[in-house]
Amino acid sequence: MRETPLSNCERTFLLQAITDRKRIDGRQTYDYRNIKITFGTEYGCCIVELGKTRVLGQVSCELVAPKMNRPTEGILFFNLELSPMASPAFEPGRPSELLVKLNRLLERCLRNSKCIDTESLCVQAGEKVWQIRVDLHLLNHEGNIIDAASIAAVAALCHFKRPDVSVQGEEVTVYSPEERDPVPLSMHHMPICVSFAFFQQGTFLLVDPSEREERVMDGLLVIAMNKHREICTIQSSGGIMLLKDQVLRCSKVAGVKVAEITELIQKAIENDKKARKEGGKFGFAESLPEQKITSLKIDKSSVDTSDFKGEAKKIISKSEPPSDAVSKPVVWAPGTAQIGEGIGNAWGELEESEDEDDDADIASVSPESHKVIKKPAKHTSKDIVLSDSEEDDVIILEPESKTEASLPPSVSAEDKDKSPVSKTSTKKKKKRAAR
Amino acid sequence: MMEVAEEPGLREIGCEHSLLSRPDGSATFVQGDTSVLAGVYGPAEIKVSREMHDKATIEVMVRPKVGLPAIQDKNHEQLIRETCESVILGTLHPRTSITIVLQVINDGGSILSCFLNAACMAMMDAGLPMNAMFCGVTCALDDDGQLIIDPNTKDQKESRTVLTFAIESSEKKVLTISSRGAYSPAEVSISLYQSCL
Numbered sequence: 304m305r306e307t308p309l310s311n312c313e314r315t316f317l318l319q320a321i322t323d324r325k326r327i328d329g330r331q332t333y334d335y336r337n338i339k340i341t342f343g344t345e346y347g348c349c350i351v352e353l354g355k356t357r358v359l360g361q362v363s364c365e366l367v368a369p370k371m372n373r374p375t376e377g378i379l380f381f382n383l384e385l386s387p388m389a390s391p392a393f394e395p396g397r398p399s400e401l402l403v404k405l406n407r408l409l410e411r412c413l414r415n416s417k418c419i420d421t422e423s424l425c426v427q428a429g430e431k432v433w434q435i436r437v438d439l440h441l442l443n444h445e446g447n448i449i450d451a452a453s454i455a456a457v458a459a460l461c462h463f464k465r466p467d468v469s470v471q472g473e474e475v476t477v478y479s480p481e482e483r484d485p486v487p488l489s490m491h492h493m494p495i496c497v498s499f500a501f502f503q504q505g506t507f508l509l510v511d512p513s514e515r516e517e518r519v520m521d522g523l524l525v526i527a528m529n530k531h532r533e534i535c536t537i538q539s540s541g542g543i544m545l546l547k548d549q550v551l552r553c554s555k556v557a558g559v560k561v562a563e564i565t566e567l568i569q570k571a572i573e574n575d576k577k578a579r580k581e582g583g584k585f586g587f588a589e590s591l592p593e594q595k596i597t598s599l600k601i602d603k604s605s606v607d608t609s610d611f612k613g614e615a616k617k618i619i620s621k622s623e624p625p626s627d628a629v630s631k632p633v634v635w636a637p638g639t640a641q642i643g644e645g646i647g648n649a650w651g652e653l654e655e656s657e658d659e660d661d662d663a664d665i666a667s668v669s670p671e672s673h674k675v676i677k678k679p680a681k682h683t684s685k686d687i688v689l690s691d692s693e694e695d696d697v698i699i700l701e702p703e704s705k706t707e708a709s710l711p712p713s714v715s716a717e718d719k720d721k722s723p724v725s726k727t728s729t730k731k732k733k734k735r736a737a738r
Numbered sequence: 739m740m741e742v743a744e745e746p747g748l749r750e751i752g753c754e755h756s757l758l759s760r761p762d763g764s765a766t767f768v769q770g771d772t773s774v775l776a777g778v779y780g781p782a783e784i785k786v787s788r789e790m791h792d793k794a795t796i797e798v799m800v801r802p803k804v805g806l807p808a809i810q811d812k813n814h815e816q817l818i819r820e821t822c823e824s825v826i827l828g829t830l831h832p833r834t835s836i837t838i839v840l841q842v843i844n845d846g847g848s849i850l851s852c853f854l855n856a857a858c859m860a861m862m863d864a865g866l867p868m869n870a871m872f873c874g875v876t877c878a879l880d881d882d883g884q885l886i887i888d889p890n891t892k893d894q895k896e897s898r899t900v901l902t903f904a905i906e907s908s909e910k911k912v913l914t915i916s917s918r919g920a921y922s923p924a925e926v927s928i929s930l931y932q933s934c935l
Contacts, residue, residue: 304779304782304783304784304835304837305783343773343843343844344771344844344846345844348803348843348844350843355758355759357758359775359803359841359843361803361804363804384801386801386839386841387779387799387837387839388758388760388761388764388775388777388801388839388841389760390760391760391779391782391837395799436804438803438804438805440801440803440841442758442775442777442841443758443759443760443761444760445759445760597754597755597756597757598752598753598754598755599752599753599754600750600751600752600753601748601750601751601752602750
């Protein structure tokens with residue numbers, strides 16, 4: 304499905320508003336939308352909400368052989384996915400240009416800035432190292448994917464704990480969480496991306512552009528920075544030319560924003576740790592809003608399963624045995640079979656009214672009287688021997704010139720009852736063919 | 739040895755409607771530790787190659803949390819699609835697509851029933867015409883024939899049989915059965931579920 308195009312009216316309105324230093328969601332130029340971080344029950348699982356943009360992050364680990372040229376370093380792998388849930392324009396399967404760009408930026412922001420101590424992920428030099436995999440799923444696209452994704456990645460990495468290992472000679476033992484407490488990753492710093500959208504050839508600037516604003520922007524500047532005000536990555540895209548002062552001003556703003564976000568992440572992790580320590584409830588189930596018309600929560604409910612066998616027996620004994628839905632198949636001719644009564648042919652609706660009367664008559668006639676009805680039918684069929692239409696087949700199917708006696712002896716009473724119906728339908732066809 | 743491991747019954751259930759702004763309908767469904775987010779788009783435009791002239795094309799996508807969709811996920815996709823097809827009145831929207839995306843947030847057992855519930859909630863939120871609602875229930879039978887409703891991952895691993903049902907709301911008919919392992923008293927479980935819903 305294609306993205307709904309932005310109309311010219313919307314475009315001019317948005318640009319006009321930006322020139323008037325107003326944003327459609329009521330924010331100021333340098334304001335971020337609300338950020339909410341929630342953690343799951345597993346380690347390394349989080350959902351980050353940046354306004355309505357939502358990203359799910361999950362960190363997982365695996366023991367693998369290291370790269371040949373770096374035998375003592377663990378491997379970091381990032382994978383951002385634009386789920387079709389986020390926007391109808393995202394199609395599963397082939398990676399779009401946007402996705403490649405975002406993934407590359409994320410790698411540069413996190414892996415190349417060496418925020419994780421990869422040497423500490425080495426278990427046995429040249430043999431076994433931890434591969435840390437960060438999966439990020441965009442769940443709802445309302446603009447500024449990269450900031451939300453970088454926050455989610457950092458939060459998930461901070462939250463993650465890998466299983467403890469011990470090496471004795473050649474043997475590597477991985478301990479389950481019950482045996483030994485899992486160990487957190489050693490993080491050097493937390494790089495966070497901050498996006499700046501430029502409008503009117505760089506005259507106007509906005510922080511954290513929304514989806515609408517992204518559509519009308521001329522250029523984008525992404526600065527990845529940590530709280531020590533060290534720039535990890537900087538990328539300008541969209542083909543605008545920025546002045547030196549503009550970049551410096553942006554980096555100053557980014558410094559402030561990064562400090563705020565880092566604090567928020569640390570606070571969220573602290574809260575989660577406290578909840579886990581106290582044995583309280585944690586996880587996504589706890590983050591559901593309590594008092595909201597769109598949400599509902601039911602506490603653990605008990606279902607008595609102690610006597611389910613007895614109950615079931617009662618129900619089975621009470622219920623009637625299933626009726627033999629499938630009667631014996633009727634073989635009209637070699638290579639054909641019919642189960643059930645079939646549906647009457649609906650072709651030639653025009654004659655319906657006239658046929659109906661006939662059908663009613665025939666249906667009420669007892670099986671003995673079939674001989675009478677059949678005769679004229681047979682005559683008509685002989686008239687159309689030359690026609691090669693499907694009606695021809697129908698005639699062949701019918702045990703011609705034979706009457707009740709022709710029915711196979713095994714046919715049950717049910718089939719006998721049915722026969723008038725099937726005959727009426729054949730007759731109907733013949734009538735039409737004869738005409 | 740009688741072992742009453744846990745109090746039998748459903749784990750706590752939570753759900754939230756229309757929490758995402760982009761999809762036409764969205765819902766999250768939480769059963770204990772298991773959590774699924776569902777988004778529905780549709781009835782919407784469709785590629786000509788995939789359109790059906792007499793009804794809507796229903797597509798279900800299951801997104802695992804880590805890595806690419808595996809065979810298990812594809813199997814779930816198909817089961818859910820067939821279940822949805824049986825309740826959605828697709829003939830009202832011919833030549834359109836209805837896309838249901840299911841994202842695993844956390845798998846703590848009974849994931850298929852959670853998928854079904856989340857999908858149904860999201861379809862209701864999207865306002866799709868349906869002739870009935872449905873719900874999914876998973877149960878496990880362990881070696882002693884003890885029945886566990888809404889099993890968690892541990893229960894599922896230890897049990898001999900895991901059965902998942904999708905039951906329709908209006909006449910309490912069974913739409914889908916998915917099973918793993920050997921079982922004889924299938925009717926037993928079905929009847930029980932109907933009573934407990």
